[in-house]
Amino acid sequence: MTRRAEAPHEQSYAAQLGEALALAAETAGSQDVPVGAVVVDRRGTVIGRGHNVREELGDPTGHAEVVALRDAATTLGHWRLDGCTLVVTLEPCVMCAGAAMAARLERVVFGACDPKAGACGSVWDLTRDPLATHTVEVIGGVRADEAAGLLVDFFEGRRLR
Numbered sequence: 084m085t086r087r088a089e090a091p092h093e094q095s096y097a098a099q100l101g102e103a104l105a106l107a108a109e110t111a112g113s114q115d116v117p118v119g120a121v122v123v124d125r126r127g128t129v130i131g132r133g134h135n136v137r138e139e140l141g142d143p144t145g146h147a148e149v150v151a152l153r154d155a156a157t158t159l160g161h162w163r164l165d166g167c168t169l170v171v172t173l174e175p176c177v178m179c180a181g182a183a184m185a186a187r188l189e190r191v192v193f194g195a196c197d198p199k200a201g202a203c204g205s206v207w208d209l210t211r212d213p214l215a216t217h218t219v220e221v222i223g224g225v226r227a228d229e230a231a232g233l234l235v236d237f238f239e240g241r242r243l244r
Contacts, residue, residue: 096192099123099170100226103194106134106147107172107233114138117233120147120171122155122164122188130167131155147171148179152186163187172230174201174223180209183219190220194230 099121106119115135122131133150136142148171156162164186169175172194175183180202183191191203191210202209203221210219 095127096168096170096222096225099127099129099168100172100192100194100230102129102132103147103170103172104226104229104233106132107230109134115145117237118147118171118173120151120169122151123168123170125166130158144178146176146179148175149182152182156186165189168192170225172233173197174203174205175210176200177202177207177209180207180219184210184215184217187217188219190222192222192225194224194226195234196223196227 102121103119106121107117109119110117115138117135119134121129124130131151131154133147133154135145135147136150137145139145148169151169152164155164155167166189168190169183169188170192174193174195174197175191176197177200193203196205198205200206204223209215210221212218
């Protein structure tokens, strides 16, 4: 089960989640699901940004998390993101949770849970599997209502068409 964010974490990651929400909003008018992500270093500085571009680029790996991880790796000049945190509006899927582990992130923070495909505690708990070579701390539920609201609005808008 995903650990619900506690007050200190809620405050410390709320601003970064706000940046991820702003990135998610950049998908407006596209066919991409509004998900945004940032990678922050140990000091809390944003070093990577991304939003979903799967439909825009026709790229099956074009999830916000992967885009943000690539941007962070480019910023640092290497693939290991030791000590960094991925902050994303929606609980990562299996691909994105695996990418977080492969990048050696310290932590994943997310807004809304994904009861259909979440791999950080909702459906699977890949990031904290004791058999994995690297586990990741997970904090869920930061600004969850706002993050979920973007998704609800997106999917309701599609149903009305």
